[in-house]
Amino acid sequence: MIQKIFFCAFFCLVTLASYAQKCTYKFKGIVTDYHNGTPIFGASIFIKNLNKYATSDARGQFEIPNICLGEIQVLISHLSCETKEVFIDFDKSISQEFYLEHHTEELKEVRIVAASELKTKTTQSKILKTELINAYSSQTLGDVLKNISGVSAINTGNTIVKPMINGLHSSRIILMTNGVRLQDQEWGIEHAPNIDINTAEKITVIKGANALEFGGDAIGGAVIVSPDRVLVKDSLFGKSILTGQKNGQGFSFHSSLSKATKEGWYINAKTTLKKYGDFDSPSYVLSNTGLNAQAFSLHTGLKKFESGFNIYYTYVKNEIGILKSSHIGNVEDLVNAINSDEPLVIKPFSYDINAPRQEVTHQLVKVDFYKRYQNTGKLTLQYDFQNNQRYEYDMRVGSDKTKPSIDLNLNSHSFKTSFAFDSKSNQTYKVGFMAAYQDNFANPNTGVKRLIPDYYTYDFGLFTIGNFALNDATNLDLGLRYDFNYINAKKFYFKSRWEERNYDIEYTDLIIGDYNREWLVNPKFKYHNFSASAGISHQLNENNSVLFNYALSSRAPNPSELFSDGLHHSAARIELGDLRMPQERSNRVSASYNFENDKTAILIELFYNQIYNFMYIEPEGTEQTIRGAFPVWVYNKTNASLFGVDVNWRQKITKQIDFKHQSSFIRGKDLVNDRHLIDIPAASTLNSIGYQNKKWQHFNASLESNFVFKQHLFPNNNFDVFIPSTNNTVLLDVSSTPSSYHLLKFNTDVTFKLSEKSKVTVGFTITNILNTKYRAYLNRLRYFADDLGRNFVLQLKFNY
Amino acid sequence: MKFNKTIILLAGVSSIFLACSNNDDLPEVINEEELITTVSATLIPQNGGETILLKSIDLDGGDGPNAPVISVSGNLTSDTNYAVTLEILNETEDPAENITLEILEEDEAHQFFYSFTNSLATTTYKDQDANGNPVGVVFDLVTGTAATGNFNITLKHEPNKEAANVSSGDITNASGETDVQVTFNLTVN
Numbered sequence: 010m011i012q013k014i015f016f017c018a019f020f021c022l023v024t025l026a027s028y029a030q031k032c033t034y035k036f037k038g039i040v041t042d043y044h045n046g047t048p049i050f051g052a053s054i055f056i057k058n059l060n061k062y063a064t065s066d067a068r069g070q071f072e073i074p075n076i077c078l079g080e081i082q083v084l085i086s087h088l089s090c091e092t093k094e095v096f097i098d099f100d101k102s103i104s105q106e107f108y109l110e111h112h113t114e115e116l117k118e119v120r121i122v123a124a125s126e127l128k129t130k131t132t133q134s135k136i137l138k139t140e141l142i143n144a145y146s147s148q149t150l151g152d153v154l155k156n157i158s159g160v161s162a163i164n165t166g167n168t169i170v171k172p173m174i175n176g177l178h179s180s181r182i183i184l185m186t187n188g189v190r191l192q193d194q195e196w197g198i199e200h201a202p203n204i205d206i207n208t209a210e211k212i213t214v215i216k217g218a219n220a221l222e223f224g225g226d227a228i229g230g231a232v233i234v235s236p237d238r239v240l241v242k243d244s245l246f247g248k249s250i251l252t253g254q255k256n257g258q259g260f261s262f263h264s265s266l267s268k269a270t271k272e273g274w275y276i277n278a279k280t281t282l283k284k285y286g287d288f289d290s291p292s293y294v295l296s297n298t299g300l301n302a303q304a305f306s307l308h309t310g311l312k313k314f315e316s317g318f319n320i321y322y323t324y325v326k327n328e329i330g331i332l333k334s335s336h337i338g339n340v341e342d343l344v345n346a347i348n349s350d351e352p353l354v355i356k357p358f359s360y361d362i363n364a365p366r367q368e369v370t371h372q373l374v375k376v377d378f379y380k381r382y383q384n385t386g387k388l389t390l391q392y393d394f395q396n397n398q399r400y401e402y403d404m405r406v407g408s409d410k411t412k413p414s415i416d417l418n419l420n421s422h423s424f425k426t427s428f429a430f431d432s433k434s435n436q437t438y439k440v441g442f443m444a445a446y447q448d449n450f451a452n453p454n455t456g457v458k459r460l461i462p463d464y465y466t467y468d469f470g471l472f473t474i475g476n477f478a479l480n481d482a483t484n485l486d487l488g489l490r491y492d493f494n495y496i497n498a499k500k501f502y503f504k505s506r507w508e509e510r511n512y513d514i515e516y517t518d519l520i521i522g523d524y525n526r527e528w529l530v531n532p533k534f535k536y537h538n539f540s541a542s543a544g545i546s547h548q549l550n551e552n553n554s555v556l557f558n559y560a561l562s563s564r565a566p567n568p569s570e571l572f573s574d575g576l577h578h579s580a581a582r583i584e585l586g587d588l589r590m591p592q593e594r595s596n597r598v599s600a601s602y603n604f605e606n607d608k609t610a611i612l613i614e615l616f617y618n619q620i621y622n623f624m625y626i627e628p629e630g631t632e633q634t635i636r637g638a639f640p641v642w643v644y645n646k647t648n649a650s651l652f653g654v655d656v657n658w659r660q661k662i663t664k665q666i667d668f669k670h671q672s673s674f675i676r677g678k679d680l681v682n683d684r685h686l687i688d689i690p691a692a693s694t695l696n697s698i699g700y701q702n703k704k705w706q707h708f709n710a711s712l713e714s715n716f717v718f719k720q721h722l723f724p725n726n727n728f729d730v731f732i733p734s735t736n737n738t739v740l741l742d743v744s745s746t747p748s749s750y751h752l753l754k755f756n757t758d759v760t761f762k763l764s765e766k767s768k769v770t771v772g773f774t775i776t777n778i779l780n781t782k783y784r785a786y787l788n789r790l791r792y793f794a795d796d797l798g799r800n801f802v803l804q805l806k807f808n809y
Numbered sequence: 810m811k812f813n814k815t816i817i818l819l820a821g822v823s824s825i826f827l828a829c830s831n832n833d834d835l836p837e838v839i840n841e842e843e844l845i846t847t848v849s850a851t852l853i854p855q856n857g858g859e860t861i862l863l864k865s866i867d868l869d870g871g872d873g874p875n876a877p878v879i880s881v882s883g884n885l886t887s888d889t890n891y892a893v894t895l896e897i898l899n900e901t902e903d904p905a906e907n908i909t910l911e912i913l914e915e916d917e918a919h920q921f922f923y924s925f926t927n928s929l930a931t932t933t934y935k936d937q938d939a940n941g942n943p944v945g946v947v948f949d950l951v952t953g954t955a956a957t958g959n960f961n962i963t964l965k966h967e968p969n970k971e972a973a974n975v976s977s978g979d980i981t982n983a984s985g986e987t988d989v990q991v992t993f994n995l996t997v998n
Contacts, residue, residue, distance in 0.1 A: 334984075336986060337986055337987075338965075338966070338985075338986040338987030338988060338990075339987045339990055341963075341987060341990065342985075342986060342987050345984070353984035354984060404966065404967065404986060405843060406843060406911055406912075406915055406918070406966070407843070407911045407914065407915065409842055409843055451836070453836065453837040453838075453839045455839070456839065456840070456841060456842030456843070457839070457841060457842070458839055458841055458870070458872065459836075459839065462836070463836045499835065499836050500836075501836070501838060501839070503869045503870070503873045503874075505869045505873045505874050505875045506869070506873060506874050509874040521835075522835065524838045526868065526869065526901070527838065529835065529836070529838070574872075575872040576872035583872050632872075632874055632876075633876040633877065634867055634870075634872065634873070634876075634877065635845055635846065635847075635848060635865055635866075635867035635877050635989060635990075635991060636845065636987060636988060636989060636990060637963075637987050637989075637990030638990075639872070733924070733959070733961040733963070733990060733992045734922060734924050734961050734963050734980050734990070735924070736924070736926045736959065736961075
């Protein structure tokens, strides 16, 4: 019974028998608990507009005779559940399956119901569930997402992990947290997403620009982090997760508490603390790689069927140490670091986090309101404010030692509204409008030239999406979106740089001030972006289904692609943006095939993504300064194509043993220069075998093997550099990729029931069991040090 | 009716956004701290003769596109002992900021290294930090036979001064971060 109250979701199968005459139609159906499939007894079925009642029997079945042609409005209610409302057009005999989530806001979402998690709607998407997210409580969002084939990560060390979807990352991915698009200087590779993974109950990854409701510029895809569902009943429950690990000699603690009333009021508070010292590679300490993290969130509101509101606040603060030996001066230091097998600085283990380090605080406030209109749909209004404060500390001398080198404050406001026309079960529409304002302030007190200038932006977006159930087996999604972006920046350029970039020819009118050696310029740019998406899914028969999808999207250049200008100390390179950058445009086509029966589930996903004006950064020789020579990395554009295959296979061998396989392969081409694209993840394959036995306190054990191939397809950007102190010319090898590697992971857990409402799960994990030395191509610190060595992790999870 | 209300609300919220566009303040120009524009070396022959001045000036800073302007006041004399003093300046400030003083304040975290091509000369450190390790702001330079070649000066921040041969001026094991690296083309007559 408890379970029934918790999972107030119905699985309602409606069969309608038609008769020749009018008003002799029969409305038959079954009401079941979606989660465990048990029939629900005593649910009342009320046809509002005909004033006819029925009650489900012990088998969950009901029957209402003598119904006329036309639309009927059905209310299904049960003592311990919320009332559901369904509209059914009675025009012919239909046999439909409705999956009605208990989440009332998502009412009437038409899905293909499937036993495994592999099957999707009309986009290539995948959902990660609470249990898996909890297991990664001490890690990052980027780490847990690697459990999806086709999703990898681009790292700076092991604490700055950015998700990468089908080879694309940073500005090409939208990160949604509780309905808010994260605005946290997301373009930088060394800028980790400011999300506490523990606020997520469910994470959905959508591959490709199909989440038009959230934005039209997600050429790579979208990561949607959703918080816990709100239960409309008197309840008080909580969860605590304590994780300790050997590597990094640290811990992570998370706790959450939720209270709700049957009137619909709820409040939920969460907090997370993490502390790690220096991590270890298999054979040495990775000096200055510790982490201090604090997070807090509060979620409250009123949730009723007709209307409600939510208020959400989060605070995330991360203090991250950057590998000491990765901090280098000029190109000679870089050559020395690359040529050295071990990092040039190895110190004893410490919890201290010294320069170079980052300190980033992100705060988010969201208020939303919804109201349902009878026979029409649902209106949603939302406002959110985000503040991102980023400090980066470099090794400096004298009185500047404690001063940050980068001090950026980004404030973002956004307002959005949408109306979902969802009264018809077989076709739903949504229209929406978005307005956003953002202001970036680069504090001049750093005494270091601004890497990103002061700027403000306006964004306006309009979208419409439609879902159509064409028949029992076929679903169609269509979407259109238009975005207007405006950016107004005020930036200082060295006069020498201004001329070197040839801006003095095209952009003289942007100059608004003459400051001795520098110009103050005021670039104002406008971008019009159109995006569209279309997807169709078809169930061929009980076991086989296919989907096809097309997405058009465009993305305006981000501030670093436009304005980067100067020495990026943490990367020891001069980075140059380009004011002339046009927006990039992507056409992505994809197809998926799914097979599924009791024992086997197979999902094969294919995609081809052609991107015009694809913006990327690559080395272009060196520039001589008084500090020596520095490599110059320039933002360029080209036309690119990405092609890939992601495979998922799950096989039940016996009732207790199952096998899982996932692999992905991707190829990126620069079509203009006819060569490979930089930073494309290597092919990888993950195989695991698991054993579970519910009788032994829900015992689980699994052994996972992850093989990552060497990336042989990369552009050769190597160049010769002159080393003055030895009077030699050497080749700077920034392109060669690391060897393939194989990692083994073991995981086991048991769950003990403490009382009716509380339980404890004890988990133990060993990662990199063989203590393999490896370097990953997409870890920016691969030039300097090996990746993490073996780790033992012990986790205690209490649910109460 | 209900939609009209929505539109009014939308218009209201939009106007708030438009109202906060008063962003006309000009950003403050940054006078870069710790900026090194100038490295100069004064070579005074110990037994009399012409003082030689070596200078490298990079006025567009550490990341401007223009290469440093390098000047050498004259040719060196063979088999001569020169007493050399280095001066590191930030000449974008007026008066110029003397960075040498900051280096000497943190002398344990800094060391200069010198190298020559064609065996132009040899050097000997003439100063020490608190640990008895060299800093290299003051040093002796003894020229060899007549030749032409390069003289390279490198300043390392946080070098490992205890590593093998570092205190005798060998940069190989020094690690650390390069703050200055300049090369002068010299002729020894």
